[in-house]
């Protein structure tokens with residue numbers, strides 16, 4: 001295995017995550033790899049689809065590095081998807097053009113849960129670790145590389161529901177109708193996720209982010225019972241690199257999340273950085289949270305909103321980002337205005 005001991009030329013992201021001094025606020029964008037860049041769409045058109053691209057390490061590395069070259073962000077995030085975990089557990093997915101992921105089979109019964117295995121990462125996810133190794137080599141220490149996984153609840157939601165949904169009512173229903181079975185599945189997902197994140201770190205990931213995209217649809221009590229303990233297990237198991245938790249819409253969860261061993265907590269655009277800071281204390285780094293829709297506006301509007309956002313967070317312990325992934329139809333030039341504004345206004 002290729003272990004990278006190379007010095008990073010730009011380690012702003014890692015220093016901000018650890019609460020160390022930075023000359024300016026680091027910036028990257030969730031979902032920066034792909035979608036918005038014509039250069040990405042060109043690579044994407046050379047293969048059958050998203051899944052083939054993600055499973056071809058040389059191409060995955062290429063599209064991972066594109067935003068570093070083109071947008072000048074302070075981190076790369078490995079090109080993959082959170083849904084590779086269900087697939088490695090025995091539940092394959094399809095990516096339907098313009099619609100999103102779909103699972104031909106879903107989890108309905110105890111027999112279905114029993115059939116799921118804890119992912120054998122080396123056997124089924126070596127394409128991701130290979131892509132990380134190539135990316136690290138090609139980045140040559142320019143910026144840190146972020147690894148990632150879905151949070152257990154969000155992965156559970158897709159495995160039970162079978163696709164995206166406004167309510168995820170089937171997945172939520174299972175938590176109420178069969179809590180014991182739900183915990184069994186969540187445990188298997190958690191063990192798979194820990195093995196997967198450790199493999200990404202061994203391959204070279206410098207920081208890992210856990211995406212709990214559907215955190216906000218659970219009740220406060222459900223989040224405490226079915227999400228927090230598994231996020232804790234992941235945080236406790238991963239000690240090698242800094243960790244970030246992004247729990248979208250989870251307004252009520254900050255007090256619990258701040259007790260977990262994640263150095264950075266992500267905010268979506270509905271959240272008030274000053275209010276969140278009061279709840280989580282001074283010992284965490286916050287990441288976010290410009291509304292992605294600001295990037296539809298003109299340059300001056302983007303600069304004004306970016307400056308306001310930076311003022312809300314302050315100059316310490318902040319990683320600038322959007323409040324969720326960048327939308328596919330955003331003009332890449334407007335993304336650059338955002339990145340340039342962060343660099344300019346946060347310079348000390």
Ligand SMILES: Cc1c2[nH]c(c1CCC(=O)O)Cc1[nH]c(c(CCC(=O)O)c1C)Cc1[nH]c(c(CCC(=O)O)c1C)Cc1[nH]c(c(C)c1CCC(=O)O)C2
Nearest residue numbers: 030031032033034050078079080081082100101211213325
């Ligand atoms: C919920 C979720 C998924 N995937 C992901 C999440 C969590 C973050 C979030 O809440 O947005 C995470 C993800 N998916 C992808 C990345 C790559 C790295 C990056 O740039 O951030 C990351 C970090 C590639 C992708 N994942 C997907 C694409 C588009 C597929 C294509 O090119 O056809 C890419 C580049 C497809 C995908 N994958 C998923 C959905 C719902 C969709 C369809 C809608 C969409 O495009 O966003 C599941």
